[in-house]
Amino acid sequence: xxxxxxxxxxxxxxxxxxxxxxxxxxxxxxxxxxxxxxxxxxxxxxxxxxxxxxxxxxxxxxxxxxxxxxxxxxxxxxxxxxxxxxxxxxxxxxxxxxxxxxxxxxxxxxxxxxxxxxxxxxxxxxxxxxxxxxxxxxxxxxxxxxxxxxxxxxxxxxxxxxxxxxxxxxxxxxxxxxxxxxxxxxxxxxxxxxxxxxxxxxxxxxxxxxxxxxxxxxxxxxxxxxxxxxxxxxxxxxxxxxxxxxxxxxxxxxxxxxxxxxxxxxxxxxxxxx
Ligand SMILES: Nc1ncnc2c1ncn2[C@@H]1O[C@H](COP(=O)(O)OP(=O)(O)O)[C@@H](O)[C@H]1O
Ligand SMILES: [Mg+2]
Numbered sequence: 001x002x003x004x005x006x007x008x009x010x011x012x013x014x015x016x017x018x019x020x021x022x023x024x025x026x027x028x029x030x031x032x033x034x035x036x037x038x039x040x041x042x043x044x045x046x047x048x049x050x051x052x053x054x055x056x057x058x059x060x061x062x063x064x065x066x067x068x069x070x071x072x073x074x075x076x077x078x079x080x081x082x083x084x085x086x087x088x089x090x091x092x093x094x095x096x097x098x099x100x101x102x103x104x105x106x107x108x109x110x111x112x113x114x115x116x117x118x119x120x121x122x123x124x125x126x127x128x129x130x131x132x133x134x135x136x137x138x139x140x141x142x143x144x145x146x147x148x149x150x151x152x153x154x155x156x157x158x159x160x161x162x163x164x165x166x167x168x169x170x171x172x173x174x175x176x177x178x179x180x181x182x183x184x185x186x187x188x189x190x191x192x193x194x195x196x197x198x199x200x201x202x203x204x205x206x207x208x209x210x211x212x213x214x215x216x217x218x219x220x221x222x223x224x225x226x227x228x229x230x231x232x233x234x235x236x237x238x239x240x241x242x243x244x245x246x247x248x249x250x251x252x253x254x255x256x257x258x259x260x261x262x263x264x265x266x267x268x269x270x271x272x273x274x
Contacts, residue, residue, distance in 0.1 A: 019240060020048030022081075023192065023224060024069065029078035031064055038064040039075065040248045046192070046226060051218055053227045053235045056245035057268060062228045063105055065245065066194045069226065070095040070102055101190035103181045105197045105228075111170030115180050118169050119155055122187030123148045155186045159213060175206030182213060192224045193217065199231060207231065211238060236260060244268070 024046040031039040039061045046052045054062045067073040068080070071090035080087040082098060101122070109118050156165055159179055164172060169180055178198055185193055198214070199207045211234055217223050229235050235242060236256040244252035244265050251264040259265055 017049050017219060017222070019050045022046065023048045023083055024226075025079075025081040026065075026068070027079040027081070029065075029068060029075045029080070031061075031068060031073055031075040037248050039068070039245075042078070042245070042248075042250050044243045044250065044253055046224060047240075048224055049218070049222050050240040051214070051225045051227060051238055053229060053239040053242045054245060055229065055232070055235055055242060056251075059247075060245040061248040062245055063196055064248075066102060066196055066226065066228065069194055070100050096188060099189070099191035100194065101185040101188040101192075102194035103178075103185050103196060103198055105200065107174075107177050107181055109169045109177060109181055109184070112168055114166050114168055115161060115172070115183075116152065116156070116165045118180055119152050119183045119187050120148065122155075122184035123151065151189070152187055155183045158186070158216075159183050175202050175209070178202065178206075178210065179213070182210075186217065190223060192226070194226045196228045197230065198227070199229060199234060207234065214238065 022045045026045065027043050029039055029042045030037070042061075042065065054065060056062055064073060068075050071087075071092050071094060074089060080090075110121070156162055159182065161176070161179060161183065164176065169177055172180070182195075182198065185195075195214070199210050202210065214225060214227070215238060218225050227235070227239065239256055241254060242252070242256055242259045243250060244259060244262070246264075246268040251268060252259045252262040254262075
């Protein structure tokens with residue numbers, strides 16, 4: 001992997017990174033599925049270049065929140081501003097075009113396809129050239145193909161998975177599959193990366209690797225990251241700010257130290273087992 005000239009920033013502190021303006025502003029978001037209220041009047045924002053974590057017990061509404069952010073779910077109430085503009089009804093492919101990429105709580109990869117091809121699918125939305133276009137503008141299509149390959153190879157190098165680039169994803173251990181999924185998201189060159197439990201089910205070593213890659217993405221590319229994670233050690237270590245959900249309501253929001261000492265947060269965590 002490319003070595004960083006600069007010493008690794010102290011996690012959780014803005015360090016060399018400059019936290020920027022608000023890029024995603026969620027105001028009074030409510031979302032229900034039939035009778036189930038998944039989110040109730042949630043407001044918080046995400047600043048450019050920060051690592052913003054969402055925590056909370058199972059069923060708290062964390063994944064739903066991510067689905068609201070990238071346009072998979074449309075809340076019944078509330079406003080979403082992305083880079084200052086109020087978002088109208090948005091579809092997931094539009095999120096991708098705006099530079100929002102995500103990974104899923106349950107791995108969503110093509111198991112029979114190679115690592116390389118799976119990561120290449122992350123470029124799909126960037127591909128202008130269809131078959132017709134290919135036939136007419138062969139040269140342009142070729143140049144585009146080369147550019148996509150270059151980006152994918154860059155991601156493969158960054159994630160240190162050169163040795164498995166031709167391996168079908170289904171044959172890889174779980175931790176590496178999660179890394180490939182991160183690779184697919186990175187291939188889209190996102191400015192905002194949404195990660196839904198990227199370390200769930202991993203052993204300690206796999207978690208450490210994933211943590212390092214998340215910090216490196218944030219540090220080297222300046223990518224803003226929204227992270228859902230259950231491992232409190234990890235969350236408190238790498239987040240700039242943390243929002244806490246419980247039963248679809250926001251019960252805490254702030255820097256790790258503040259959230260850790262919030263009585264409502266402590267009560268929510270003592271009251272549930274996970
Ligand atoms: N597509 C859906 N249809 C119906 N209910 C849903 C759907 N997605 C989430 N929910 C419900 O919304 C609540 C929050 O779920 P979720 O966002 O997955 O929580 P978390 O990720 O914090 O565990 C749960 O009660 C869940 O059953
Ligand atoms: Mg979830």
